[in-house]
Amino acid sequence: MNRLVVVSNRVPLPSQGARAGGLAVALDGLMEKRGGLWFGWSGRIAPGQTPLSGVETEGEVDYATIDLTQEEHDRYYNNFSNGVLWPLLHTMPELMKFDRRDAKVYREVNARMAASLQPLLRPTDVIWIHDYHLMPMAAYLRDRGVKNPIGFFLHIPFAAPDVLGAAPEVAALVRDLLAADLLGFQTDNDVANFAAAAQSLVGATKLANQGLQCGGRRVKLGVFPVEIEAQGFALMAARNAYTAGGERLRRSLEGQKLILGVDRLDPTKGLMQRLAGLECFFDKHPEWRRKATMVQIAAESRKDVGSYQALRAALDSAAGSLNADFGEPEWQPLRMVSRAVDRAAVAGYMRLAAIGLVTPLRDGMNLVAKEYVAAQEPDDPGVLVLSRFAGAARQLDAALLVNPHDPDAMADAIDTALRMDIAERRARWRSLWDAISDRTPALWGRSFLASLMRATLPASKPAKPEPVVVSSPPKLTLVEPVAQVGGRRG
Numbered sequence: 001m002n003r004l005v006v007v008s009n010r011v012p013l014p015s016q017g018a019r020a021g022g023l024a025v026a027l028d029g030l031m032e033k034r035g036g037l038w039f040g041w042s043g044r045i046a047p048g049q050t051p052l053s054g055v056e057t058e059g060e061v062d063y064a065t066i067d068l069t070q071e072e073h074d075r076y077y078n079n080f081s082n083g084v085l086w087p088l089l090h091t092m093p094e095l096m097k098f099d100r101r102d103a104k105v106y107r108e109v110n111a112r113m114a115a116s117l118q119p120l121l122r123p124t125d126v127i128w129i130h131d132y133h134l135m136p137m138a139a140y141l142r143d144r145g146v147k148n149p150i151g152f153f154l155h156i157p158f159a160a161p162d163v164l165g166a167a168p169e170v171a172a173l174v175r176d177l178l179a180a181d182l183l184g185f186q187t188d189n190d191v192a193n194f195a196a197a198a199q200s201l202v203g204a205t206k207l208a209n210q211g212l213q214c215g216g217r218r219v220k221l222g223v224f225p226v227e228i229e230a231q232g233f234a235l236m237a238a239r240n241a242y243t244a245g246g247e248r249l250r251r252s253l254e255g256q257k258l259i260l261g262v263d264r265l266d267p268t269k270g271l272m273q274r275l276a277g278l279e280c281f282f283d284k285h286p287e288w289r290r291k292a293t294m295v296q297i298a299a300e301s302r303k304d305v306g307s308y309q310a311l312r313a314a315l316d317s318a319a320g321s322l323n324a325d326f327g328e329p330e331w332q333p334l335r336m337v338s339r340a341v342d343r344a345a346v347a348g349y350m351r352l353a354a355i356g357l358v359t360p361l362r363d364g365m366n367l368v369a370k371e372y373v374a375a376q377e378p379d380d381p382g383v384l385v386l387s388r389f390a391g392a393a394r395q396l397d398a399a400l401l402v403n404p405h406d407p408d409a410m411a412d413a414i415d416t417a418l419r420m421d422i423a424e425r426r427a428r429w430r431s432l433w434d435a436i437s438d439r440t441p442a443l444w445g446r447s448f449l450a451s452l453m454r455a456t457l458p459a460s461k462p463a464k465p466e467p468v469v470v471s472s473p474p475k476l477t478l479v480e481p482v483a484q485v486g487g488r489r490g
């Protein structure tokens, strides 16, 4: 088997412990099973540039990293990746702060990473680059003569071409992406947006079977929705709902229904709109006061970016007002936690929750929605209320789908979910479980890599006419979801 080289902005070094974040969650599972080299930023700031800051090995995975200088961290990571590309690609250009100097350093860091990675590569390696931090990386590797198969996967949405036009650098980044052999996206909408951008911004032409041609290069596009380890997550939830921490949460609810939100604190996750929906719910449906409580875990992330600091302040203020307006001396409608909570504990809380409230304004996929489904007791499942603008809504269409911008719709969906009878809850949950239970991050990775290998076959030896779009990966032998361990829903 060819060695897999994964390249991502942040490398989850074993010596540094776990963090909240979808990319690490998705790739950890794949790398654990397959092994290989994981290359990227160490998470450390150094006074000067060095080609490599260290190599660690755990199990079958080698981790090779570079450090960033303070200026690189500010301009490449905070300002351009998270301050321009993240809001732009999520169709929130009003949050973007563009500065040419940031775009320049973004490119320099990508070029430096390509220079550091190249000497570590073997001729038979397969390279898989991840996410918006590294959009020009494939082009820099090609400039250095790297001929290996290169795949790129975008974990976040790809915006429509007229939105992209807001950032002057983006057309060049679209062109650079075409240096890869396969470009993977979360949904067919993202593929369509990228294909339209490549045609209108850099003059690419469309080929049959999800391909593009530009300047003599051919690249394939494909849809590869990121998956979770549903069976393992179900087990973790069952074990953790009844630990001391889970019991404390349950006791503190005193029989009330739990509405749970779990997110990174991020403008795309729709947290302000969620609180508006919750406020509307307690206003329109006062019969639920003292009978339901929302717990929102919103782990702070990207604290150096201005819009994230502003969001934290706005959220604290909105949460305070909501509790002051609706709270009673003995009851508080909302409990807010701004720290990352241990993944196992979160799984247990999800199992206790009557509603998983997942309402991003836009999201590439959203793994929390899938985790909430996996965490449920099959006999007495909770209800997923999901934004129709999350990529996950394509697969999880048996959830109650809502428009996160409409507080009344959210309030009514919460009410409907809390009143839903057991037969409908079970039927909806079964359909959601069927959508996620036979897929894993390892299968997701395998199907991407198989498509990458097919995309690099010489034109004279055409691959079997297999579609690149992955809608139903091979079936696994299913174990039944974990059965009820004890009664729990308030």
Ligand code: ADQ
Binding pocket: 019, 020, 021, 022, 023, 025, 026, 155, 156, 226, 262, 263, 264, 297, 298, 299, 339, 340, 341, 342, 343, 346, 363, 364, 365, 366, 367, 368, 369, 371
């Ligand atoms: P994220 O934007 O980070 O991921 P998401 O897909 O929800 O979002 O993944 C977050 C992961 O971190 C989940 O496993 C979740 O359990 C965990 N997590 C989130 N908040 C947490 C908290 N407060 N405490 C503890 N754990 C928390 C990006 C894209 C997504 C895409 C993923 C994977 O933005 O659209 O689904 O990558 O491709």
